[in-house]
Amino acid sequence: MASFAGPEIERLIGLLAKLPGMGPRSARRAALALLKRREQLLEPLAASLRETADKVRACSRCGAPDTRDPCAICADPARDGSLLCVVEEAGALWAMERAGGFRGRYHVLGGLLSALDGVGPEALRVGELVERAAAPEVSEVILALPATVDGQTTAHYLADRLAGAQVTISSLARGVPVGGELDWLDDGTIVQALRARRPA
Incomplete structure (x- = not known):
C-alpha cells in the first residue's frame, strides 16, 4: 500500500x-x-x-491501574474487606464502580484462561487471588467474569483453586436484563435466566 x-x-x-x-x-x-x-x-x-x-502503575494488592499504591479502592477504609470481587480487567472494575452497587474490594486477574491464545494460569494473577482469599477477613469471593467460554473456564478453574479456602464462592447472576423482552433475547440468556430463577 x-x-x-x-x-x-x-x-x-x-x-x-x-x-x-x-x-x-x-x-x-x-x-x-x-x-x-x-x-x-x-x-x-x-x-x-x-x-x-x-x-500509573498496577496496584500491588488488586492489580488495578492507579497513580498510587495501594490504589484508592484498596486504601479506602470504608470498603467491606470481607467481600472480594474478581474481574477480568480494570474495565470491568470501572463498570462495577459506575453501577455503584458494590462496596467490597476487587481483584483484577489480568485476563482469562484461553487454550487457543496460549494463556495459562501462570499468566494471570491467580496465586495472588488464592493468597488474598485465605486472609481471615475475607468471607466471600465473587467471580464477576464474562459469560463466555473462556470466562466460564476461568471461573471453574478459580473455584477449584479456591476450594481449600474457607470462603463462599459465588458468581454474578445471569439472565433477563431489566427492561428486556423475551422475544429479543438470545437462547443462552433465556436458559441462564431459567437456571438462575428465584422465588417471586
Whole structure:
C-alpha cells in the first residue's frame, strides 16, 4: 500500500489502529483530527499519555491501574474487606464502580484462561487471588467474569483453586436484563435466566 504521509504520521496511524474498536480508516480519521487540532487535542493528549506512562502503575494488592499504591479502592477504609470481587480487567472494575452497587474490594486477574491464545494460569494473577482469599477477613469471593467460554473456564478453574479456602464462592447472576423482552433475547440468556430463577 502506498504511503501518503511521512513516517511519523504513518506510525501514529499504525498505533491508533491497534486500539480496540479502531481500524485503519478510523485511525486515519483520528490522526487527521489530532493534527488539525494540534493545540487543543494533539499536544494535551501527548502530554497526558506521557504523564500516564510515567505515573500509573498496577496496584500491588488488586492489580488495578492507579497513580498510587495501594490504589484508592484498596486504601479506602470504608470498603467491606470481607467481600472480594474478581474481574477480568480494570474495565470491568470501572463498570462495577459506575453501577455503584458494590462496596467490597476487587481483584483484577489480568485476563482469562484461553487454550487457543496460549494463556495459562501462570499468566494471570491467580496465586495472588488464592493468597488474598485465605486472609481471615475475607468471607466471600465473587467471580464477576464474562459469560463466555473462556470466562466460564476461568471461573471453574478459580473455584477449584479456591476450594481449600474457607470462603463462599459465588458468581454474578445471569439472565433477563431489566427492561428486556423475551422475544429479543438470545437462547443462552433465556436458559441462564431459567437456571438462575428465584422465588417471586
